[in-house]
Each structure stands twice: as C-alpha cells, then as structure tokens.
Amino acid sequence: MAAVHNPHQKVLRKMSAQDATPEIGEIIEASSTGQVKAEDLEMLGQIEKKVRWLSSWTIHNANHLRPKRDGIKVGGHQASCASMTTLMTALYFNVLRPQDRVAVKPHASPVFHAINYLFGRQTKEKLEKFRSFGGAQSYPSRTKDGDQVDFSTGSVGLGAAVTNFAALTQDYLRYKDMLPKGEVPGRMVALVGDAELDEGNIYEALLDTWKHDIRNVWWVIDYNRQSLDGMIDAHLFRVIGRFFRAVGWNVITIKYGRKLHEAFAKPGGKSLKKWLNDVPNDIYSALTFQGGAAWRAQITSDMPGDNALVSLLGEYEDDALHDLMTNLGGHCMEAVLSAFDAVPNDKPTIFIAYTVKGYGTPLQGHKDNHAGLMNVPQMDTFKEQNRVEDGQEWDFAAGLDISEDKIRSYIKNAPFNDAASRHKKADVITIPDMPYARTDTSSTQEVFGKILNELAKMKKSDLSDRIVTTSPDVTVSTNLGGFVNQRGLFGREDLADEFRERKVPSAQKWIRSPSGQHVELGIAENNLFLNLAALGLSHSLFGQRLFPIGTLYDPFIARGLDALNYACYQDARFMVVATPSGISLAPEGGAHQSISTPMIGMGQPGLTSFEPSFGDEVAAIMGWSFDHMQAEDGGSIYMRLSTKPLSQPERDLSDADKSDIVSGGYWLREPGDDCKMVIAYCGAMAPEAIAAWEKLSEDHPGLGLLAVTSTDRLYNEWQDLERARLEGKADAQMSHVENLLKPLASDARLVTVIDGHPAALAWLGSVRGHAVAPLGVNNFGQCGDSIALYEHYQIGTDAILRAAKRWD
Incomplete structure (x- = not known):
C-alpha cells in the first residue's frame, strides 16, 4: 500500500534511528504556514473548555449533589478527565472520520459522555445519572451506553490492545473484498493512560500483531506521568518508546506547546528547555500543584547564575509563568492537530502526548488526585473561572466566547458527526446441518x-x-x-x-x-x-x-x-x-x-x-x-x-433430541416409575457412568442415567425462572432441568460425576430437593493413566458404585 503523502515527512525522515523521537515543536515549525486554521483553533478551544466543564460537572453532580441512598462514594476521576480534554476534543471534533473506531481510556469516560452530549448522542438525564442505575456508565460500554461506544473499556490495557486486533480484522475483510470497494480504511484509535502501559498484555499484543504487519492503528498516550498510587518512571517510558519503534511503529512525541516553544526561542530559552527536559516527574507535578511562585523559586535554585534565564522568567507574572510551564504539547491544540496531521503513512503510530493530570482544575499535579474530587468550594471557584451561572451547568454554550449557533454549526459539521449508528448490521447466514459421520x-x-x-x-x-x-x-x-x-x-x-x-x-x-x-x-x-x-x-x-x-x-x-x-x-x-x-x-x-x-x-x-x-x-x-x-x-x-x-452410540437424533442436547441435558436411560436413584454425568465420564448404570440397574430397575451436556444452560435457565417466581411471574413455567427431574421420587438420590470440580453438578439436588453424592476433582491433578487417576480421585466406575450403594 502506498504511503500517504504528507508535507511533514522531511522532518520525520531527518531523525536517525538512534535519535530521540521527533518533538512536536519541529512539526509545528514545519506546519506554521497556516495548516492549522485560526478558526479551527478558536472553535476547538471553546469546545474543549466546554468538554472539560461538562465532564467535571457530571462527576461533581454525581458525588456532591445527587442524593446518595447507600452513602458510598460515587467517584469519577476528574483529574484523569482533565488531562485528556485537548486530545479528545481535537480527535472527535476535527480529526476522526465516521469509519474510525475508538477505544477511550476508561478514566476518561465522562469526557466521552460530554462529547456525545454535544454531538446530541447523549442526554442530560443520562449525564445526571452518571454511575447511577440506567445512567451513563462509569467506563464506556458497548452494551449499556448504546451505539455510541465502539469498544468497551474498563480493565486497563485491554482497550488499547483490542484496537490492534480490530485493525487485523479490518485487513482480513479488506483482503477478501468483503468491504465496500474504494472505501478508505478506518483508523483503529486507542486513547491510553500512561499507566496502562504497565500491563503485560500490551506487549503480547504488540508482538503478535507486528507479525501480521497491521496498519491503520493510532495509540494516543496520555502521558500525565501519574498513576493511581504514584509517579511514572521517566526512564521506563523512554524504554517503552524504543519498544514501539522496535516493532515498526511511528513514534511521535507531543512534548511542548506553542507558548513554550516561543519561550525557548528567547534568550535563556535553551536553559529553560534543558531544565524542563531534566526535571523529575514528581517535582514537575508538585510544582504544577503549587503554582507560579514555586516554579520561579525552583528553576532559579536549580540553575544558579543563569542571568538570561532569570530575565526570561521575569517577563512573566506568577499566573502567566504557571500557564507557560503547564503549556505541554498535549494541552496545545495547535501542537496536537499538527501531530495528528504529521503521520507519514498507514503504519501503526503512537503519539506520546505530555499532559498534566487535572489540567485546569484545582487538582492539577497533586499526586493524590487520581481518585480525588473537587470539593464544593473548589467547584464554585471552578464554575466562576468557566463563567457558568447557577442553573446553566448543563447549557450548551454557557460561559463561552462564541455564540451557541456557531458552536452548534461547527459541531454539526465535524467529520465524525455523521449521525449514523456506530453499530452496523450484517445479514443473517443460514446454517446448514453439520456434516457429522459416525465412527465406532x-x-x-x-x-x-x-x-x-x-x-x-x-x-x-x-x-x-x-x-x-x-x-x-x-x-x-x-x-x-x-x-x-x-x-x-x-x-x-x-x-x-x-x-x-x-x-x-x-x-x-x-x-x-x-x-x-x-x-x-x-x-x-x-x-x-x-x-x-x-x-x-x-x-x-x-x-x-x-x-x-x-x-x-x-x-x-x-x-x-x-x-x-x-x-x-x-x-x-x-x-x-x-x-x-x-x-x-x-x-x-x-x-x-x-x-x-x-x-x-x-x-x-x-x-x-x-x-x-x-x-x-x-x-x-x-x-x-x-x-x-x-x-x-x-x-x-x-x-x-x-x-x-x-x-459412539448408534442413533439418529430427532429434532426433539437435539433440542434436549442444546438445552443442557437428556435421559440416556429413562428413569422408571417412582425412580429412586439417578446417575448424572458430564463429558468424558460417560463410559464410567454407563458402566455403573449397567451394574446397578439389575438391583434398581428404575435407575435413570442423565447426560448433562450443559451445566450452564440447565443452571441459569432454572435460576432465571426462580428469580421470576420471586417476583410473582412465570409460576406455571418449568425449566428444562425441572422437567428432566420431574419423574424422580421425592426421596430419590443423585450421584453426579465430572472430571472437573464437583460443584458443577452438585447443585442438581437443589432443583427438587434431592440428596446428592457429587463426585469430581477439587485438587491439582498429577501424571498417570486415566484408570489410575479416576481411582485416586474417586470418579471412576467403582467410585460411582460406592456412592450409590451408600444409600442401599
């Protein structure tokens, strides 16, 4: 497949394999001829502000305003949301196309819901019920959030890795001409928290999909340098970047924003950049929480005698200095858009976007902010900063500098916002009879x-x-x-x-x-x-x-x-x-x-x-x-x-027989009238159960032999009906297992046998109140032949006979 033409390729190609990955500043300089339109920057900046507000307010409403019936904290990760707002705003409102598929970082779920609220795909009622029954889900869910969600996320690392296999699936379909001809392939995009890269499954997926030469995958790493309990090791992350390059990925680092690059170009700027490149993650985060005066004191202390640097810092008041020092690439809309535009080809690409956890909120930078929540006074201050009046918290354009009509028009024309369902439909395929030929x-x-x-x-x-x-x-x-x-x-x-x-x-x-x-x-x-x-x-x-x-x-x-x-x-x-x-x-x-x-x-x-x-x-x-x-x-x-x-039994299964098999069980030997004993078996234990039935049936002419083909279907159908009965429903309806055991006498005994855990069948006695002798294995196995192991774990024919004869 031909590489996509891109004006930034020369910038990327100048970097040798041993060099650090290209910083976004170089890409910005290469695209400073107006590729990022001023109108887009202005509109996206306003939308980002609204997205950050809505995600924060959704969490605040759930924790501080909505009544709590059980007194348990609701939660919602305001800081983890704030670090993603620039990246997600750029993607959803400017970069993504309808055919692109996205796995959203679990802890950015409120940002995702806020974006869909602005798209008109999410309701205010769902946001008000965030993390409540029937409301927007804590983590994006395909089945519970409707057709907005491409990939569910929750267990960290899996949402990222599945995009690789989705790209492989897309390639599988494309190479078989099963997708519309001429359709540009979708990008499988993962929005990933930096701590998710601690998960081993990430690297298993990278290695396996590298062998298949997957294409059209983007991973956007929210590199806020904080995990749940502490700070991310900076040296480890450099190793991670090299790993991605080793498996053939483009690696683009979005480190600094426009304001910082402009400062770097001034006298003292080289020293400021060196300090930023060298400062440990924990110190940077602490200063982010402390603010402008702390930045000034720390930098001048670390770089004594650098008069040019002191003069540069003196150009900024404390608030402006704090704004400058937190102008990381992941919060600079121009830098982010330039990075997304700089991808040179369809090979997998990872964007390492430097961000601040809790950006723009009172929680920013604090090492305890992962599960932290703005308290009521903090939220009041945050509301004032966003110029949102009481009663306007859910309004579309409250506090923005652009009219609601302009915002709505821009959002309506976003490439991703095509109003079609994210979940497609496929034809149902007619299934023929399975080609089974019996052998002895x-x-x-x-x-x-x-x-x-x-x-x-x-x-x-x-x-x-x-x-x-x-x-x-x-x-x-x-x-x-x-x-x-x-x-x-x-x-x-x-x-x-x-x-x-x-x-x-x-x-x-x-x-x-x-x-x-x-x-x-x-x-x-x-x-x-x-x-x-x-x-x-x-x-x-x-x-x-x-x-x-x-x-x-x-x-x-x-x-x-x-x-x-x-x-x-x-x-x-x-x-x-x-x-x-x-x-x-x-x-x-x-x-x-x-x-x-x-x-x-x-x-x-x-x-x-x-x-x-x-x-x-x-x-x-x-x-x-x-x-x-x-x-x-x-x-x-x-x-x-x-x-x-x-x-193998010699028999022709009727439709009724097949129905019993897929319903979970059938009588291999029908129980007689007033049956007092049943042997129930599963899977490989059929010969032992049959042999025991043959030896016992002479003394127990009504003995039944029950083949259980699905403990799952039998148990769960019965339990579903039991719950319905508790609600006064389905009183006359009988589950398959109840019908199977109906012929048994009330004092009948069951012997169950499986070559796995005995609890899988032991529950059968609860259906109609029968005593059970459950045979199975509840210890680690060992080497031997099956005869020796069946004898040792007491699940063979002799064990079945002993269990049955206990009741004679």
Whole structure:
C-alpha cells in the first residue's frame, strides 16, 4: 500500500534511528504556514473548555449533589478527565472520520459522555445519572451506553490492545473484498493512560500483531506521568518508546506547546528547555500543584547564575509563568492537530502526548488526585473561572466566547458527526446441518476437527467462507489442522510452505495468503481472546459477519480470563473450543489438567458453555451455536472437549433430541416409575457412568442415567425462572432441568460425576430437593493413566458404585 503523502515527512525522515523521537515543536515549525486554521483553533478551544466543564460537572453532580441512598462514594476521576480534554476534543471534533473506531481510556469516560452530549448522542438525564442505575456508565460500554461506544473499556490495557486486533480484522475483510470497494480504511484509535502501559498484555499484543504487519492503528498516550498510587518512571517510558519503534511503529512525541516553544526561542530559552527536559516527574507535578511562585523559586535554585534565564522568567507574572510551564504539547491544540496531521503513512503510530493530570482544575499535579474530587468550594471557584451561572451547568454554550449557533454549526459539521449508528448490521447466514459421520470410536475433539474439515471442503458456502479460526500456537494439537490445510493461513502476502515446496513429507499444509482463513497467533491466551473479541464484533464494527472459532488447551482459559471476560462484556460473538480438558488428559499432569473451568463456563455472562460426550452431540451443539452467534439475544460459545476416545452410540437424533442436547441435558436411560436413584454425568465420564448404570440397574430397575451436556444452560435457565417466581411471574413455567427431574421420587438420590470440580453438578439436588453424592476433582491433578487417576480421585466406575450403594 502506498504511503500517504504528507508535507511533514522531511522532518520525520531527518531523525536517525538512534535519535530521540521527533518533538512536536519541529512539526509545528514545519506546519506554521497556516495548516492549522485560526478558526479551527478558536472553535476547538471553546469546545474543549466546554468538554472539560461538562465532564467535571457530571462527576461533581454525581458525588456532591445527587442524593446518595447507600452513602458510598460515587467517584469519577476528574483529574484523569482533565488531562485528556485537548486530545479528545481535537480527535472527535476535527480529526476522526465516521469509519474510525475508538477505544477511550476508561478514566476518561465522562469526557466521552460530554462529547456525545454535544454531538446530541447523549442526554442530560443520562449525564445526571452518571454511575447511577440506567445512567451513563462509569467506563464506556458497548452494551449499556448504546451505539455510541465502539469498544468497551474498563480493565486497563485491554482497550488499547483490542484496537490492534480490530485493525487485523479490518485487513482480513479488506483482503477478501468483503468491504465496500474504494472505501478508505478506518483508523483503529486507542486513547491510553500512561499507566496502562504497565500491563503485560500490551506487549503480547504488540508482538503478535507486528507479525501480521497491521496498519491503520493510532495509540494516543496520555502521558500525565501519574498513576493511581504514584509517579511514572521517566526512564521506563523512554524504554517503552524504543519498544514501539522496535516493532515498526511511528513514534511521535507531543512534548511542548506553542507558548513554550516561543519561550525557548528567547534568550535563556535553551536553559529553560534543558531544565524542563531534566526535571523529575514528581517535582514537575508538585510544582504544577503549587503554582507560579514555586516554579520561579525552583528553576532559579536549580540553575544558579543563569542571568538570561532569570530575565526570561521575569517577563512573566506568577499566573502567566504557571500557564507557560503547564503549556505541554498535549494541552496545545495547535501542537496536537499538527501531530495528528504529521503521520507519514498507514503504519501503526503512537503519539506520546505530555499532559498534566487535572489540567485546569484545582487538582492539577497533586499526586493524590487520581481518585480525588473537587470539593464544593473548589467547584464554585471552578464554575466562576468557566463563567457558568447557577442553573446553566448543563447549557450548551454557557460561559463561552462564541455564540451557541456557531458552536452548534461547527459541531454539526465535524467529520465524525455523521449521525449514523456506530453499530452496523450484517445479514443473517443460514446454517446448514453439520456434516457429522459416525465412527465406532472417537473423541469429542476429534469430531470437532472432522466437522470443521468437512465444512472447509464445502464450496460456495456462506458459513464455511465466513469461518475464521485462530489459536495460540496449538492449532494442530486442538484438531484445527484439517481446516487450515483446506482453507490456509491468513497473511497480507503470499508465503509458500517450504516443507511442501521441498517435498518434505508433512501432514500439515501451511500456505499463507490473503485468502487464508486461519489467523496464526503465538502462545499468548490474552491475544487469543482479544482476537476473538475483534473478529466477533466484525458484524457491528464493519458490517460483515464472521464466525470466529478459537482453540486452546482448557486449563489455559485462566491465563486469558480477563480478556475473555472483556470480549463477552462487549457482546462479541465467537466460539472458543477448549481442548483437551479435565484430568482425563491423564499423562499430561496437573499443569495441563483443568479443574475449575466448568465453573468458569457457568459463571461467565455472555458465554454459553457445553461439555458433550458423543460426536452427534458435538454436531448438534455446533449447529445451534452458529445460529446463537447471530441472534439478537445470542452470545458466544464455550465447548469443553476431550481427547478421550469413547464408543459412539448408534442413533439418529430427532429434532426433539437435539433440542434436549442444546438445552443442557437428556435421559440416556429413562428413569422408571417412582425412580429412586439417578446417575448424572458430564463429558468424558460417560463410559464410567454407563458402566455403573449397567451394574446397578439389575438391583434398581428404575435407575435413570442423565447426560448433562450443559451445566450452564440447565443452571441459569432454572435460576432465571426462580428469580421470576420471586417476583410473582412465570409460576406455571418449568425449566428444562425441572422437567428432566420431574419423574424422580421425592426421596430419590443423585450421584453426579465430572472430571472437573464437583460443584458443577452438585447443585442438581437443589432443583427438587434431592440428596446428592457429587463426585469430581477439587485438587491439582498429577501424571498417570486415566484408570489410575479416576481411582485416586474417586470418579471412576467403582467410585460411582460406592456412592450409590451408600444409600442401599
């Protein structure tokens, strides 16, 4: 792709690889011929003032004016908002286009809501209820703030990293001609707090997406040099800048504003710049809080005998000196706009914008200001400074120097403000029957791989063409190999499989091309779930539906759990196949044997979990899942699969059978009249449960054998109905699990067995008040064969028999 022509390229190219990143002052000088219009600077300055006021007032209203029923502090991060107002005003009202997508720094949520209020996309009522039930959310939320939000943020670092994978998703669609021809690609923009760069997932994402040569990503770093508890280490941040350059990013530093650059050009200016470059972050922040007299005393003390510097400082009264010393690049609209205009190409770009935390407020610079709030007297003073009269706090133009009509007209014509929904729609794809062919013996993981392989062979299939698989370097061992052999690896350029070219025998055919449908990742589960999040939002972000399928080893869900929760929180749609699972992965030992993951599947909102035993169950679940991923009230899917080979039942499932399977369970052996005992099993424990049923059924002719395919669906449907009943609703309605257990006698006993945590099934006794003997694993596993481990952890056939006979 050709580089974008830019008049500032010469400035950037003069910098050698060893030099510091170009300072924005040099870019301003190169663009001082009127590229930033005076009218834009004036209008944006007024809008910025209003944005800062509205964000501060929204927080103040929530904490000091709105009644508190529980007495708990509401919060809202006024200082973290104030450091972002220039940057966000420049972006939203001048730079961004409708196709650009933005992840907003979590603590700048009130700024985001204020901007949308000015756009007419947010209501006064929502702002008045900020952080209250039904109001604007504490952190931007796709699902709770409506269609204003492109990416949810909250857990720091994830919002930044997901933009990389959104750019990768955009490239995936572009290279397959699934986006409108001629449409300029959107920029995936992350507004990032500097302390977010402490998060390790940031660097995992940078490395993995560097391999895919992503484009059209901007990260704007709010470098206010303060974290929640202290100051950011300046030396560490220099290392971070070098890291970004090492992975191919443009790095543009927005350090000083116009006023400071003009001061640097005067006699004594070089000394002032040297002092600013050398001053430690904590001293700078303390002086920012103390004000003009403190600046003067500190600088003259640190630079004794520099008469030119003393004369320069003498040109400024205390207030003017304070204004000068806080004129950092991130608060200079001209510097910010020039920086955004200076990007030389479509390669990823990071802007390190120097800012003041709490800029323009009484909280600025204080190391305790992160969770600090302006008190009532401080807010009264701040209101006077903004010339806002009592009763005008929410007014559109109160306190501004430009008429409301001019402000409204400017905002209406902002490129980003096209009034269209930020959430696009995609066509619903018709899902065919899954191509399942029974074999005498197979594992659920094997069946999953075979179904995908058969889908990959289908030509002109909307479903098959829109499946995209991804895995953290376990593609082959999770049975995605067949699909990849058929459909190939995705890459921006063609790359042959050298083993194949050299005729070296290999079962795998790793051919990379723009037409490929597998996104190869390194061993980083956070990246897997962030990639699934971005791919799973393709219908909403880009108007084209994909069916993302990610695979990983089941125990390592825990390594990426924060990113998985993040993906589900913003209603991304994907299928995660976790395999192998449980202590049935016997020889691998405790590090690879998952114990608590069934509980994760039950407890994670937005994710429906299944644990099938047989191949036809896998096929039924996959078919339902592709529909569920498209439904308005749908979500994502988690299948916990096993490598344990099981004898496959000879049966043709009816529609009713398939419905029971996807509803969470069915009777593999129907209970008899007045049934006194049931064995309930999950997943890989089917053979042991069946063997125990066969031995017990002679003495217990009514014995039932319950196959639980989804503890999640059974439990949550039952609980939803229980809550409805407490409200006097749904009294006559019965959940699937209640209907399943209805034939049991009131004194019936249940034996439940799973190769994970026993609590996943133990709750079954609560449905109708039956006693339960829950068998499962609640300790770390160890190496051995499955027979030895089942005996040791007491979940095998003999253990089931012992549990059942306790009640004889």
